[in-house]
Amino acid sequence: MEQKLKIDKIRDGTVIDHIPAGRALIVLKILGISGRESNVITVAMNVKSKKFGKKDIIKIENRELTMEEVNKIALIAPSATINIIRDFNVIEKRKVKVPETIYNLIKCPNPRCISNKENEPITPIFHLKSESPLTLVCNYCGEIIPSDWVVKSLTRGL
Template sequence: MDDKKENGKLKIRNIKNGISIDHIAAGRAPEVLKILGIDGGFRDSVTIAMNVKSSKMREKDIVKVENRDLDVSEINKISVIAPQATINWIQDYQVVRKEKVKLPDELVGIVECPNPSCITNKEREPVKSIFLVKNTSPVVLVCKYCEREIDSLY
């Protein structure tokens, strides 16, 4: 850690390369970390801010991860719990790409169906889950196979 103390304040260094996931719904940062598979074994720097004041939202969370990229599946998972999130790719300390997550119309293999007898949860030859987005704010998903609804994600 080479963070400097200035005026008694801990200054968090900008990252050279990585991602900053901004405008996450307040309180959802831990779930974003889970989606990214970041746990105690992760070695690069991770900065998390929760419930910080924002001009665009009342309060938000932010997650910054050094030396990490995101794939489409991870971005789709983030869109389910943080539909307003912005993903910023940072290279050489600069934002080189900015993308607002977008909840797709259909989520394929992203969310597990909570219905234990759903065909997508069969132990033998399970079918890949498909959820249709019934509503975006709040997010309501419906399983294409058993019609079970999920509405507590966001």
């Protein structure tokens, strides 16, 4: 008998599904969810998936994430889908899309970039150059950022 996923359905909140296996913790970090919030957050990792073999799922109760918030996760989980749940029903289902501009999430790999200067009140800003393969451009120095740097940068400290 196939083992069933032992996570309850949520009444209200957001379900982030189809996260590439092993990246749920990075997704939480990007969303700024530390676990110290009062609402229930369920994280399932390496769950069986027909489409991907394995996947991660995050359920956030009593909080509806905006697309602006969740689109940032497309940087490392482009396949993720967002389900907004109200009274156990999916009222909205959307795919994530890398935002055109990304603020304050990663650092520029160019050590000579002004955005890496200490004591400077500067927000790192990157523009999307290509979605596949993921390529960003630094707003300040024009450095081209490949996807492996984005992942490396986001997983630092995990």
